[in-house]
Amino acid sequence: MFDGRDPAEGRRQFDTILDGLADRGWKEVQAAAPIPIGEDSSAVTAVYRKRGWTLHARFNSLGAFQMSTVKSTEDAFFDQFTLEELELLESTL
Secondary structure (H helix, E strand, O other): OOOOOOOOHHHHHHHHHHHHHHHOOOEEEEEEEEEEEOOOEEEEEEEEEEOOEEEEEEEEEEOOEEEEEEEEEEHHHHHOOOHHHHHHHHHOO
């Protein structure tokens, strides 16, 4: 568990999560890439796919605050949307 004492520990734990996904057969379709947000903040996102599911993993480092989130969605769920609706959804992210 991340206790806030070592700022790099949260990211190491996130990388361990990503390694575990690959070990379990999830295929990386978007590599984990850091995105700077201001002077002392960043976000790292990665996307994986497996058997009709897409998984989005994100690590946020906002100064001393760090948080990882992982969410998966069945691909068939998004098949019901029109291209226009999907573009609207993506524009709000």
